[in-house]
Amino acid sequence: MTTSTPADTRTLATTPKTRRRVRPHLAATHRRAAWIFAPSMLVSAIFVYAFIGVTIYISFSNWKIGTNADLSLREPLGATYVEMLQEFRAQSSLRNIIVFTVLFLAIAILAGLVAALLIHHVAIGRGFFRTVFLLPYALSFIVTGVVWRWIFAPATGINEILRAIGIADPPGWTTDTTIIGALNDPSGTDFLKVQLGVPVALIPIIVAAAWQLLGFAMAMYLAGLGSIPEEHLEAASVDGANAWQRIRHIVLPQLWPATVTCLVLLLHVALKIFDLVVAMSGSGPGFVTDVPGIYIYNYLTSRYDKASAMSIVLLVMTLAVIVPYLVRGYRHERKA
Numbered sequence: 001m002t003t004s005t006p007a008d009t010r011t012l013a014t015t016p017k018t019r020r021r022v023r024p025h026l027a028a029t030h031r032r033a034a035w036i037f038a039p040s041m042l043v044s045a046i047f048v049y050a051f052i053g054v055t056i057y058i059s060f061s062n063w064k065i066g067t068n069a070d071l072s073l074r075e076p077l078g079a080t081y082v083e084m085l086q087e088f089r090a091q092s093s094l095r096n097i098i099v100f101t102v103l104f105l106a107i108a109i110l111a112g113l114v115a116a117l118l119i120h121h122v123a124i125g126r127g128f129f130r131t132v133f134l135l136p137y138a139l140s141f142i143v144t145g146v147v148w149r150w151i152f153a154p155a156t157g158i159n160e161i162l163r164a165i166g167i168a169d170p171p172g173w174t175t176d177t178t179i180i181g182a183l184n185d186p187s188g189t190d191f192l193k194v195q196l197g198v199p200v201a202l203i204p205i206i207v208a209a210a211w212q213l214l215g216f217a218m219a220m221y222l223a224g225l226g227s228i229p230e231e232h233l234e235a236a237s238v239d240g241a242n243a244w245q246r247i248r249h250i251v252l253p254q255l256w257p258a259t260v261t262c263l264v265l266l267l268h269v270a271l272k273i274f275d276l277v278v279a280m281s282g283s284g285p286g287f288v289t290d291v292p293g294i295y296i297y298n299y300l301t302s303r304y305d306k307a308s309a310m311s312i313v314l315l316v317m318t319l320a321v322i323v324p325y326l327v328r329g330y331r332h333e334r335k336a
Contacts, residue, residue: 052315059308065301080309090310091194092287093295097317099198100206100291101270107210109262112217113255117247119218120225130222134215144212145279149174152204152280174281176200177288201288205273205280212276213269217262224258225251264325271318 274293
């Protein structure tokens, strides 16, 4: 059986007073925070979430550009989505953006990691090499697209090198309609009209985008490498671990937060890619380099409901990745 000591009694006696002192202070802090964030929350509610709601509604409506705004709901509901998803161009756009996103993320993140590992261990000229890799990140996608369009032009650029080493018929790159690793015959089904695989014409665009963004990934990884204690690497060396074992068992696990951050931020760039594709190839022959951004832009002059439907599909694809990341971050903060 326990008994209350005088000290406990004093603590219990002072607790209500402490709460009375703290609670008004916290309430005032919350009120100030609410007033500070209220304008930005109001603007976000109107110009982000309200507009998303309007776009969703239009995607279910009969509204088409060139006629009076018809905001009546289309029958059956969702017919615009069904019509769009059965369209060859829409299927090409979705195939291309998935292929582009997967390969772009893999190349940019891997190249950024390798560049960061090399620069982190360079004793002289680290700032110079860091600047060299970061400089493309300062360019616009339009400038990058113009330069890389010339490099991958069928008659010039890299094809001159390929012909010089004996390849008589090099790829047409951005004008090539070949699908690498085609998985299906598009004529075999009524719904799937596009050939699944990696379009050759997308490769130059993926290379150009990875070239521009690898500097961003490198900067993220350099910050992560700087936070790894040298004692861990020295202890592993003393235990006989070689360079690859130190990278695999010590460096890469501690760089995982930087990898996740790169993945989410670059994914955002990949899904909304537009200007780089326009500068290099546009939609391409047979929509082989078409992406949802170009699809939406083109249909804004003819089918506003269909452009809105593709916008919502793109939003859902983005949320499918962003929301789990935000939930993970929220749970991590609560545990901390």
